[in-house]
Amino acid sequence: MRTAANIEALLPELDHCIADELEDQDLDFKQWDLKSRDNAVKTVVQMAVCMANGGGGTVVFGVADRIQGRSSAILGVPPEIDANLLKKAVYDQTDPKIMPVFEELAVPEGTGRLLLMQIHPGMPPYTDTAGRGTIRVSKDCVPLTGTLRRKISVETGETDYTAEAVAPVDNSLLSATALEALRNQASKERAPEDLLRLSDTELLSTLGLIKQGKLTRAAILLAGTEAAIREHLPGHNWTFLQMTSDTDYGIREDRVSALPLSVQRIEELLVPFNPITTYKQGMFHYEYRTWPEIAVREALMNAFCHADLRIAGPVMVKLYADRLEISNNGGFIAGITPNNILHHQPAARNPLLVEALTRLRLVNRSNLGINRMFSALLMEGKEPPQIREIGDSVQVSFPKRELNATFRLFVAEESEHGRNLGVDELMLLQYLLQHPEIDTNTAASLCQRGEAEMREKLSTMESAGYIEHGGTGRGAYWCIQPELYNRLAEDGQGEARRRIDWEAAKTRVLSILMERARRNEPGLSNKDIRQITRFDRNQARRLMQELMQENAGLQKVGERRWARYEYSNAREH
Numbered sequence: 001m002r003t004a005a006n007i008e009a010l011l012p013e014l015d016h017c018i019a020d021e022l023e024d025q026d027l028d029f030k031q032w033d034l035k036s037r038d039n040a041v042k043t044v045v046q047m048a049v050c051m052a053n054g055g056g057g058t059v060v061f062g063v064a065d066r067i068q069g070r071s072s073a074i075l076g077v078p079p080e081i082d083a084n085l086l087k088k089a090v091y092d093q094t095d096p097k098i099m100p101v102f103e104e105l106a107v108p109e110g111t112g113r114l115l116l117m118q119i120h121p122g123m124p125p126y127t128d129t130a131g132r133g134t135i136r137v138s139k140d141c142v143p144l145t146g147t148l149r150r151k152i153s154v155e156t157g158e159t160d161y162t163a164e165a166v167a168p169v170d171n172s173l174l175s176a177t178a179l180e181a182l183r184n185q186a187s188k189e190r191a192p193e194d195l196l197r198l199s200d201t202e203l204l205s206t207l208g209l210i211k212q213g214k215l216t217r218a219a220i221l222l223a224g225t226e227a228a229i230r231e232h233l234p235g236h237n238w239t240f241l242q243m244t245s246d247t248d249y250g251i252r253e254d255r256v257s258a259l260p261l262s263v264q265r266i267e268e269l270l271v272p273f274n275p276i277t278t279y280k281q282g283m284f285h286y287e288y289r290t291w292p293e294i295a296v297r298e299a300l301m302n303a304f305c306h307a308d309l310r311i312a313g314p315v316m317v318k319l320y321a322d323r324l325e326i327s328n329n330g331g332f333i334a335g336i337t338p339n340n341i342l343h344h345q346p347a348a349r350n351p352l353l354v355e356a357l358t359r360l361r362l363v364n365r366s367n368l369g370i371n372r373m374f375s376a377l378l379m380e381g382k383e384p385p386q387i388r389e390i391g392d393s394v395q396v397s398f399p400k401r402e403l404n405a406t407f408r409l410f411v412a413e414e415s416e417h418g419r420n421l422g423v424d425e426l427m428l429l430q431y432l433l434q435h436p437e438i439d440t441n442t443a444a445s446l447c448q449r450g451e452a453e454m455r456e457k458l459s460t461m462e463s464a465g466y467i468e469h470g471g472t473g474r475g476a477y478w479c480i481q482p483e484l485y486n487r488l489a490e491d492g493q494g495e496a497r498r499r500i501d502w503e504a505a506k507t508r509v510l511s512i513l514m515e516r517a518r519r520n521e522p523g524l525s526n527k528d529i530r531q532i533t534r535f536d537r538n539q540a541r542r543l544m545q546e547l548m549q550e551n552a553g554l555q556k557v558g559e560r561r562w563a564r565y566e567y568s569n570a571r572e573h
Helices: 004-015 037-053 083-092 146-155 176-188 200-206 217-223 226-232 259-273 293-305 351-359 368-378 405-416 423-434 440-447 451-463 482-488 494-518 526-533 537-550
Strands: 027-030 057-061 101-106 113-119 134-137 140-143 165-168 214-216 238-243 249-255 277-281 284-288 315-319 323-329 386-390 393-399 467-470 477-480 554-557 564-567
Touching: 004 101, 004 113, 027 037, 037 057, 037 083, 037 113, 037 134, 037 140, 083 101, 083 113, 165 217, 165 226, 176 200, 176 217, 176 259, 200 217, 214 217, 217 226, 217 259, 217 351, 238 259, 249 259, 259 293, 259 315, 277 405, 284 405, 293 315, 293 323, 293 351, 293 368, 293 393, 368 423, 405 423, 405 482, 423 440, 423 451, 423 477, 423 482, 440 451, 451 467, 451 477, 477 482, 477 537, 494 526, 494 537, 494 564, 526 537, 537 554, 537 564
Parallel strands: 027 057, 238 315
Antiparallel strands: 057 113, 101 113, 134 140, 165 214, 238 249, 277 284, 315 323, 323 393, 386 393, 467 477, 554 564
């Protein structure tokens, strides 16, 4: 949730963007209905329900979210509106009762006051007293459908399909091979030895997988025979496809097997397509695969652990010539999205199963698994995984890339000197190897962090000698330190090549502007230039500043969103 100080620090951004662009899972801006108090109060209740179902958050009342310019967007809340009466209205009109906290923020614009409504996490689902409800999904409040209600019940622990006791303890339902694989995998992850030495039933019982003398579905998923799984977990299965095109495949394997055997077999199927390669340079000796084993293992465990087992459909592994895709039924829960997954509080669709695997150290409930996946790829100079929600499923895609040996050696050397690069540092350096610069907003979006947090991170990286900054205020940007850039550029011509790319972009933009002027067509906006060059907003602005200094015929016409760059000399000829 955001404090009044946090919101006050955000308000200057309205001069450069609309409030909607500042919204996220736990922050919304709402214009106060100055014509109808009843409608305004209704909106307060609706937003309270929405935020409560979405895990809590802050709603700022008195700001129009589609108007740019602070003075125009901030309309305020009338001074006669009593926050205590709003609190009572929310309490009286919600089920279960929601108790918001209101804060007042003084501003010079509009009525002179904004109201902040803080909604703390609770136990959803929440509705109004008529039974209507919405839930916060990213920046939107969407209807609380049956599917979403089920997701809420799962994430709040009201239902756990894997925790249900379904069959008396019977060794004929358990697979010795699956239990051996489970122990071997756990041993490699340094699970407690005293835990692994227990007998089969003692192990399952200690892990909480036996209840009142019965095996839970989680027990059968981890250690059951194929027949037991088919009977008690009909939604569990997996498919491996080695794709020869987007529609055809060469190798196919469909199986129903216990989770540790499933992971083991899929990894075996991948081996011919993911061989070990050795790289040597001086004292540096490194073995790598196209897709790091740790990244693939984390993705597979996540897919099996977070699959909605009540929905028929396999965990799908598709191997293409240029990528590896792993997907499972069941979308994200608890407000997790691809844009916040690195740092969002972890949530489990199958809590008992995840808890058992956590004790075996096969998964991590502190959200470190996703970070390990990203880090394993980034330290090799490869792209991070692409994570998408497609309908009611989650897909993780690993692009096929070769090792960047220079970058991997750099990471190893930094580690030897006690400087371990985290995911943020790795992503920022990888970005700056491909782009001339980065601004705070882009960096925050890339690393899935707030801007204040990102500025601190960038400052730390600058102090460490990795990057340097230029510009001030909103025009501030960061570049990779030139010496480091030249070191990490594989051909040793990094800075020269970067400058060539910059000059090529200037030439292309100038050529387009001259041609538009010749045809008597309008010039280019900052957005147009970004599309042409693939630069960000600040890069495009700096590019045009250089061009205007170098070309007297080039000028900027208009301000803010209406600003365009024109080449006037061409019109005269």
